[in-house]
Amino acid sequence: MPAMVTVLLLTGCIADGAGSQVSSSSPSLSVQEAPASNAPLETTQASTKIPVYWIGRSKDEVYLYREFRDIDGDDNPVTTALRIMMAEKPLDHDFFTPWQQPSNLATSISGKNVITVDISRDAFNSNLDAVMAQRAVQQLVYTATAAASSSGLINSGQQIQVVILVDGHPDYMAFGQVKLGQPMARDASLVAPLWIIDPQEDVTLPPGAVKFNGRSTDSSKPIAWQILSDNGKGEKTGLLNGQAKPTGEPGQYGVFTFGATLKAGKYELRVSQVDATGNVIDSSTDTRLFSVG
Known part of the structure; x- marks a missing residue:
């Protein structure tokens, strides 16, 4: 595909959706x-x-x-x-x-x-x-x-x-x-401080070694990760946890990668940035549901 396109035009899709209401009531939010x-x-x-x-x-x-x-x-x-x-x-x-x-x-x-x-x-x-x-x-x-x-x-x-x-x-x-x-x-x-890239939501992976990766806006902040086991009844139990260091220069965008060995089952992955005192930054958390089997 060419590195530059001067003009690119395409039209067409039909709408039939009704209007919806979405609002934000959080006092911490502000218009930039x-x-x-x-x-x-x-x-x-x-x-x-x-x-x-x-x-x-x-x-x-x-x-x-x-x-x-x-x-x-x-x-x-x-x-x-x-x-x-x-x-x-x-x-x-x-x-x-x-x-x-x-x-x-x-x-x-x-x-x-x-x-x-x-x-x-x-x-x-x-x-x-x-x-x-x-x-x-x-x-x-x-x-x-x-x-x-x-x-x-x-x-x-x-x-x-x-x-x-x-x-x-x-x-x-x-x-x-x-x-x-x-x-x-x-x-x-x-843009979110970090997010999980792989796995995507609700995918099923083969048992054994599973690789996880994501992206963070600040490479100087370590990433705390946790894998929880889901019993299918809404109950989740902590299984594995650790930390990962994003690549890249401090204060710049970077990617993080880590792995775990998992058997068949349902899981939730949670990742968060960690501040200078070692505490998890709750407002930076992303989660992902996935299965192994």
């Missing part, structure tokens, strides 16, 4: 005035999977989390990723999307690394407060830039911005809260 632009992009990869971002809660915070989804290699990856984000459910039961399936969706990429997304107004049929609306808009920005970067359609080493149009027009108020139409960058403050 100026989005940051130092959130690193996904690297180019030859794969039939595409990154899609979702919204999830960790303690009292609300963050953006990433999953990889299967796609047809012939489809426009940016449009496909956004369609999945708006019309499908995340694999992880802890995540959600406030978007509705749009009747029209088109994307294009300029030679200046600007992605334009044109969607119909029926995609906004959810009642959100300002905090959640901001996260929903950033969910779209993250998904569009991730899909373009991982597919090799843009140069991930340069600044990338997203312009959102609604029915071809700028200045629409997304969810009645966020004004669209101007170039928007990723807001690094809204």
Whole structure:
């Protein structure tokens, strides 16, 4: 796939979803005035999977989390990723999307690394407060830039911005809260401190050595992990635990990896960042349900 595409356009998906209500009542959340632009992009990869971002809660915070989804290699990856984000459910039961399936969706990429997304107004049929609306808009920005970067359609080493149009027009108020139409960058403050990459939710792995990996926003913080055994009745028992050190420079994004030997059964994996005093940072926790057998 070429490293740069000047213009890429694809339209079409039919909406039939009803509106829903999602709100945030946590006093610790705030609307960010100026989005940051130092959130690193996904690297180019030859794969039939595409990154899609979702919204999830960790303690009292609300963050953006990433999953990889299967796609047809012939489809426009940016449009496909956004369609999945708006019309499908995340694999992880802890995540959600406030978007509705749009009747029209088109994307294009300029030679200046600007992605334009044109969607119909029926995609906004959810009642959100300002905090959640901001996260929903950033969910779209993250998904569009991730899909373009991982597919090799843009140069991930340069600044990338997203312009959102609604029915071809700028200045629409997304969810009645966020004004669209101007170039928007990723807001690094809204992405989750860490998340599990593998295994994905509800997968079944062969017995024996199981490898786990994930990503953290701060490589200087160790990762505390715990594997719990699930008896299938909602009761979970701690089985194994340990710590992993993310790769990368301190304060920068990094990945972490660890392994365990497991027999057939149902399990939950929990990971969290650890602060300088050795305590787990609860607001950084991610969990994943999986089976072995």
